[in-house]
Amino acid sequence: MKQYDIKMKKSLGQNFLVEPQILQRLVEVAEIDSETTVIEIGPGIGALTEFLALSAKKVLAFEIDQRFVNILQDTLSPYENVEVIHRDILKVDFSQSDYAYLHQxxxxxxxxxxxxYITTPIIMHLLASQLSFDSLVMMMQKEVAERMTAQVGTKAYNSLTVAIQLQMKAELAFIVPPTVFMPRPNVDSAVLKLTSLENPSHNFKNSRSFQQFVQACFKQRRKTLWNNLKVYYPNQEATYLESCFAKADISPSRRAETLNLDEFIKLFNILSERN
Structure with a gap:
């Protein structure tokens, strides 16, 4: 950083890992080998990128900050298996021909x-990309990782938990203290590992509609499913909603945090039959 006279940008949430043991552990959790293609997001000065490049077949590193793109061209020059792309990951369309090889x-x-500050949007963008990920191993705020791995009936359980469960198995790999970052964040971090489910249990055509439905169920956590869904389906008569709850064998007086994934899917499918 001193060599290139670079200052961190708070607006981009730049906190870089500077502990080699943690970097190596990330590579081990992701089980990187010579047949693995890696997508890295926000490589910064390339510390993690270099560890990945030593084990991976190819590393595709997306960096939004042009200052670091210039540095990476230099620091990663010994590694022919690294490609640095100056793009915002949230604006990358993986269905384009440039990324066709990733699907193979x-x-x-x-x-x-x-x-x-953008952990959740990035994860949802990746899950919606239609890429066949083996796993996603990501450092994030500990609180967010706990929400993604939360159990039914807990305060941390929310619509994000349900969205993750549709496609992935979530597990908290390990906790990371603020001391291994530069600059140090004010909170603990955690490494979350999401592993693709071989046989997802969902059975509906439009996953986006389902996610919107689940978000509506959690809209006001203290309210019942009935109160939240009455607002979400303003044109449906009360008797129809009642019959749907009865058909799903789910009490309308329950709160969203008490439903598991299968129950959300069942209720959504029944409520969608009229549409």
Whole structure:
């Protein structure tokens, strides 16, 4: 950083990992090998990128900050298997022909130290990309990782938990203290590992509609499913909603945090029959 006279940008949530043991552990959790293609998000000065490049078949590193793109061209020059792309990951369309080879990858993983302020949008963007990820291993704020791995009936359980469960198995790999970052964040971090489910249990055509439905169920956590869904389906008569709850064998007086994934799917499918 001194060599290139670079200052961190708070607006981009730049907190870089500077502890080699943590970097190596990320590579191990992601099980990177010579057949693995890696997507890295926000490589910064390339510390994690270099660890990935030593084990991976190819590393595709997306960096939004032009200052670091210039540095990476220099620091990563010894590694022919690294490609640095100056783009905002949220604006990358993986269905474009430029990324066709990713869909053919034998093993595709994401490894990233994510900016705290856009962790959820990045994960949802990746899950919606239609890429066949083997796993996503990501550093994030501990509180967010706990929400993604939350159990039914807990305060941390929310619509994000349900969205993750549709496609992935979530597990908290390990906790990371603020001391291994530069600059140090004010909170603990955690590494979350999402592993693709071989046989997802969902059975509906439009996953986006389902996610909107689940978000509506959690709209006001203290309210019942009945009160939240009455607002979400303003044109449906009360008797119809009652019959749907009865058909799903789910009490309208329950709160969203008490429903598991299968119950959400069942209720959504029944409520969608009229549409």
């Amino acid at each position: 990858s034998k093993r595709l993983v994401v490894v990233a130290n994510l900016p705290y």
